[in-house]
Amino acid sequence: MNVETAIEKPVTNAVSTLVRAAAPRPVGAARTEPVWAQRLLIAVAVGFILIMLILPLASVFVEAFADGIGHYLSAIAEPDARSAIGMTLLVAAIAVPMNLIFGLAAAWAIAKFEFRGKSLLITLIDLPFSVSPVISGLIYVLLYGAHGWFGPFLAAHGIKIIFTVTGLVLATMFVTFPFIARELIPLMQEQGTDEEEAAVSLGASGLQTFFRVTLPNVAWGLLFGVLLCNARAMGEFGAVSVVSGHIRGLTNTMPLHVEILYNEYDFVGAFAVASLLALLALVTLVGKSVLEWRMGRDGSRGH
Amino acid sequence: MSLQADNIVKTFNGFTALKGVSITIAKGEFMALLGPSGSGKTTLLRILAGLESQDSGEIRFDEEDVSTRSLRDRKVGFVFQHYALFRHMTVAENVAFGLKVRPKETRPSPTDIQRRVTALLHLVQLEHMGQRYPNQLSGGQRQRVALARALAIEPSVLLLDEPFGALDAKVRKELRRWLRRLHDEMQLTSVFVTHDQEEALELADRVAVMSEGKIEQVGTPDEVYHRPQTAFVYEFMGNVNRFDCRIQEGQARVGPLLVAAPEFPGARDMAGLAYVRPHDITLRAPDEPGLPAVIRHVFTAGPGIRVELQRRDTKSQVEADLPHDASRQLLLTPGTEVSLTFSGARVFSAE
Numbered sequence: 112m113n114v115e116t117a118i119e120k121p122v123t124n125a126v127s128t129l130v131r132a133a134a135p136r137p138v139g140a141a142r143t144e145p146v147w148a149q150r151l152l153i154a155v156a157v158g159f160i161l162i163m164l165i166l167p168l169a170s171v172f173v174e175a176f177a178d179g180i181g182h183y184l185s186a187i188a189e190p191d192a193r194s195a196i197g198m199t200l201l202v203a204a205i206a207v208p209m210n211l212i213f214g215l216a217a218a219w220a221i222a223k224f225e226f227r228g229k230s231l232l233i234t235l236i237d238l239p240f241s242v243s244p245v246i247s248g249l250i251y252v253l254l255y256g257a258h259g260w261f262g263p264f265l266a267a268h269g270i271k272i273i274f275t276v277t278g279l280v281l282a283t284m285f286v287t288f289p290f291i292a293r294e295l296i297p298l299m300q301e302q303g304t305d306e307e308e309a310a311v312s313l314g315a316s317g318l319q320t321f322f323r324v325t326l327p328n329v330a331w332g333l334l335f336g337v338l339l340c341n342a343r344a345m346g347e348f349g350a351v352s353v354v355s356g357h358i359r360g361l362t363n364t365m366p367l368h369v370e371i372l373y374n375e376y377d378f379v380g381a382f383a384v385a386s387l388l389a390l391l392a393l394v395t396l397v398g399k400s401v402l403e404w405r406m407g408r409d410g411s412r413g414h
Numbered sequence: 415m416s417l418q419a420d421n422i423v424k425t426f427n428g429f430t431a432l433k434g435v436s437i438t439i440a441k442g443e444f445m446a447l448l449g450p451s452g453s454g455k456t457t458l459l460r461i462l463a464g465l466e467s468q469d470s471g472e473i474r475f476d477e478e479d480v481s482t483r484s485l486r487d488r489k490v491g492f493v494f495q496h497y498a499l500f501r502h503m504t505v506a507e508n509v510a511f512g513l514k515v516r517p518k519e520t521r522p523s524p525t526d527i528q529r530r531v532t533a534l535l536h537l538v539q540l541e542h543m544g545q546r547y548p549n550q551l552s553g554g555q556r557q558r559v560a561l562a563r564a565l566a567i568e569p570s571v572l573l574l575d576e577p578f579g580a581l582d583a584k585v586r587k588e589l590r591r592w593l594r595r596l597h598d599e600m601q602l603t604s605v606f607v608t609h610d611q612e613e614a615l616e617l618a619d620r621v622a623v624m625s626e627g628k629i630e631q632v633g634t635p636d637e638v639y640h641r642p643q644t645a646f647v648y649e650f651m652g653n654v655n656r657f658d659c660r661i662q663e664g665q666a667r668v669g670p671l672l673v674a675a676p677e678f679p680g681a682r683d684m685a686g687l688a689y690v691r692p693h694d695i696t697l698r699a700p701d702e703p704g705l706p707a708v709i710r711h712v713f714t715a716g717p718g719i720r721v722e723l724q725r726r727d728t729k730s731q732v733e734a735d736l737p738h739d740a741s742r743q744l745l746l747t748p749g750t751e752v753s754l755t756f757s758g759a760r761v762f763s764a765e
Contacts, residue, residue, distance in 0.1 A: 305498035308465055311485050312492040313512035313567055323515070327502045 171389045174382035186383035194360045195368035195384065201276065202351075202364060203344040206283040210340055214291025215333070219325070221292075222299030223307070236292050239285055247285050248353025251278060274356035279364065282350040287343045294336030298329050331406045338402065342395040346388060415476050415570040415603055416441045417462060422471035424457055431457040433627040434471070441476075444597050445605045446614035449624035450650070455607045456495075456575055458624070462605065463573050464488045475571070491564030491602075493574040497556045499548040505559050506531050506544035512567040534562040537596075554585040561593075565600070572597070574606035578613065590617050611651050615639060623647045645762040648689045655695070655732050659761065661686040666761040669705045669727055671754075675761035685764040694758040695734035697721065697744055704753030707732060712746050721746060723754070 144152075176183050186192060217236060221229060239247060253259050255272040265272060272278045306328065310320040326333075348366040355362045357371065365384055372381035417439040424432040432454045439445045447455040460466040462473060464485035473481050480488055500508050509531045513522055522530065535541050538558035548556055557577065564572065577593070578586040594617055597604050608614050614621045615635040622632045623646070631643045642648040649656075659666040659673065661681040666673045668688050678684065698704055706726040713720045719740060723732045732754065740746070 305494055305496060306500055308485075309492070309494060309498040309500070309563075310511070310515075312463065312465070312490070313515065313563065314486055314489070315511070315515040316486070319515045323511075324500055 168389055171382055171385050174378055175386040177382075178379050182379050183383050183386075186377075186380040187387070189380065191359050191363065192368060192380065192384055195363045195365050196387070198276070198279070198363060199345050199365040202279050202283050203341055205280045206287060206344045207337060207341050209280075209284055210288045210291050211333070211337060213288060214295060214336060214340075217292040218295035218299050218329075221296050222302075223304050233296070236289050238289075239287070240289050244286055244347065244349030245353060248282050248350035251282055251285070251350075251354050255281075273354055274358065274362060276362065278354035279351055279362060282354045283344050283347055286347050286350045287340045290340035290343060291333065291336035294332050294339070295329055298332040299325075302328055331402055335399065335402045335406065338395055338398050342391065345391055417571060417603060417605070418472075418474040418477075419458065419462065420472040420474065422458065422461060422468045422473070424454075424461060424466065424468050431627055432461070432468070435624075435627070435629055436471075437622055437629060437632060439603060439605060441603055442601055443603055444594065444617065444619045446618035446621045447605060447607045447624060448609070448611060448614040448621050448650075450609060452626075453624040454627040455609075455624045459573055459575055459605060459607050463490050463492050465492070489567060489569055490571040490573055491567065491569035493557075493560045493564050493572070493577055495575040495577075495579055497548070497560040499556060499559055499563070501548055504545050504547055505540065505551070506535070508548070508559055509534050509562045509566050511563060530566065534566055537565070538562045552585075553581050554589055557581065557589060561596075570603060572602045572604040574604065576607055576609070578608070578610075586613075593617070623650060625650070642689075642760065645687060645689065648760060648762075653692050653733060653735075655690045655692065657688040657690065658728075658764070659686045659688045660684065661761060661763070666759075668756075669725070670703065671705050671756065673756060673759045673761060677761065678763065681763075686761050687764045688756075688759050688761050690756050690759045692720070692733045692735040693718075694756055695732065696755045696757055697734060697736065697740070697746075698753045698755060699744070700751040700753050702753045704755045707752055707754050709746060709748050709750045709752060711748060719746065723752070 175186075187196075217232070220226070221233060252273055254261055255265060255278070256262055257266065257273070259273075272281065306324050307320050310324045311317075315323065346366060347364075348370075351364055352367055352370075355364065355367055357363060357367055359371070363371070365388055369381050369385045369388070372378075372384065419435060419437050422432050422435045423430070435454070435458055437445075437458075447458060449455045457466060461468050464480075464483065464487075468481070471481075472479055475488070500511065503511070510527050513527045513530065516522075531544070532541070535544055538561055540555060540558055540562070543551065543555065543559075548559065551559065574593075578590055581589065590613060596602075606617070615638075618635060620632060620634055621638050623630045623638055625646045631638055631647045633641075638647060639651050642651060648654055657668045659668045661667075661675050661678045661684040663681060664674070664676055664679045666675040666678075666686050666688055673688050675681070675686065678686070700706065707723040708726065709721055710724050710731075711722040713722075715735065718738060719736045721734045721736060723734060724730070725732060734754070736746075744750075744752070
């Protein structure tokens with residue numbers, strides 16, 4: 112009995128102090144936290160962003176320019192670096208349009224038609240988000256590698272996928288394909304099919320309906336998805352690393368090149384290339400904000 | 415153009431929306447499809463337009479079978495319930511859409527399109543709204559833009575899905591009279607869907623009352639209101655009192671009252687339902703012959719008086735609408751005993 116009361120007492124005390132502390136506060140002020148709490152929360156948030164985001168980003172540029180702008184420029188102009196930049200641009204230039212087409216098709220199908228297995232398709236679209244990128248790369252090696260399922264068939268026909276640009280594009284597409292579809296599905300679902308039906312009833316063909324009604328209605332959302340998809344396509348490391356084979360000047364992308372240079376203790380070179388990726392991130396961020404602002408404005412114009 | 419639907423059946427995932435519906439709409443007619451939600455009226459309209467395809471049955475425009483013709487080729491003007499205006503286009507661009515998407519050979523010149531858009535905006539009294547976007551308009555204005563857009567392709571048939579559903583009462587009344595004038599001036603054949611019987615009665619030449627995927631009755635507003643053919647139509651066309659009765663050789667007995675039931679000349683003690691509109695009930699002094707009842711509540715309802723009564727025998731509720739001067743002849747206070755008689759009733763079989 113003694114033990115029980117000993118345990119119970121402090122608990123009830125604590126509760127009653129809490130109640131007492133809360134009770135005298137006026138109802139209207141119930142939601143406003145004390146000033147010190149507000150400041151503390153803001154300080155924690157700002158501090159976290161500073162240490163975890165701003166500082167590393169700044170250090171990238173500081174390190175890149177550590178030996179002066181001349182070294183920086185020559186590090187970027189170096190042939191292997193240039194070919195890595197070119198490779199990244201090439202992969203993105205193929206993967207993003209492919210995913211644009213796929214994303215539009217998938218979003219269209221899901222938002223405007225009823226069919227069996229629709230929820231399964233939505234789940235599958237999200238799959239790349241939940242799978243580790245390294246696994247995504249490995250899947251392609253297992254399928255198309257020399258000892259993979261289709262390896263002998265591909266070898267017999269002289270087609271090489273792993274350790275080539277094709278492999279890089281496939282892996283990048285896999286990792287980035289949810290971005291555009293995910294952005295469009297809720298937008299198209301919300302808009303429904305009324306406007307398309309109206310267009311067709313007025314005599315528009317399927318293509319006219321798509322280009323004059325459907326596409327303009329989702330244009331900003333689509334751009335938003337393309338932007339995110341592109342950022343991820345250019346920055347992807349894991350999946351690409353597995354299928355690339357790191358052949359310098361041939362199948363090296365920027366993120367992979369950064370790692371190679373870093374491992375060779377070429378810090379200026381590594382950070383110079385990294386600074387380009389960081390710049391891409393900043394541009395994406397600005398673009399994202401602009402698009403969000405535009406979409407918000409269009410949203411308030413909507414029904 | 416005349417429209418004809420012949421034995422239309424439509425099923426959605428096992429739910430039968432239309433169970434063999436046939437209807438003929440004459441050229442120049444203004445037809446209302448009236449019914450509660452789920453009665454299949456919108457489905458029928460969408461099948462007429464080609465927005466849905468029927469499982470079986472035939473749609474004919476001017477005797478020509480158009481069942482396999484697509485929405486695009488039927489060239490009907492369709493006004494959607496929520497207008498479905500193109501949100502990224504101005505009012506003028508919305509109206510011009512149907513002309514701009516025509517193939518080159520039949521497309522009017524840009525100046526022609528411009529001229530016709532101006533004329534249409536004038537017709538719907540929105541001359542100065544051409545450069546606005548749909549979300550900058552009121553509900554009534556959007557509705558008129560939707561109409562102008564549908565009329566731009568010069569259809570001979572206009573189909574409207576709940577055209578006034580989303581508007582407030584005053585705008586609704588103005589707009590429906592305006593629409594009726596427009597229909598007459600442009601010599602259209604129009605069909606509109608509504609669940610509001612007052613709207614159907616006021617606007618349409620004929621009304622088709624629908625229930626559970628079937629047409630219960632087609633007739634002029636006068637016919638469906640005053641001579642309902644089924645119990646459903648009777649109940650749907652306004653307030654009604656229902657009385658259990660027994661039918662015997664063309665007469666139905668409600669308590670001590672005898673009601674004519676000429677539809678059942680040979681009936682022998684058949685269970686029936688007598689429908690009596692509130693304005694067909696007369697209140698008399700309790701010592702006169704009739705159905706004994708007690709007044710429960712008295713309301714002033716617009717131009718008349720509504721009295722809620724309770725039958726003495728079955729304790730069920732009865733509603734009566736009386737003219738204003740009725741209170742001069744009778745003491746209308748709760749608790750007063752009265753005797754009810756019917757000046758009109760319709761008996762249906764309950765079996």
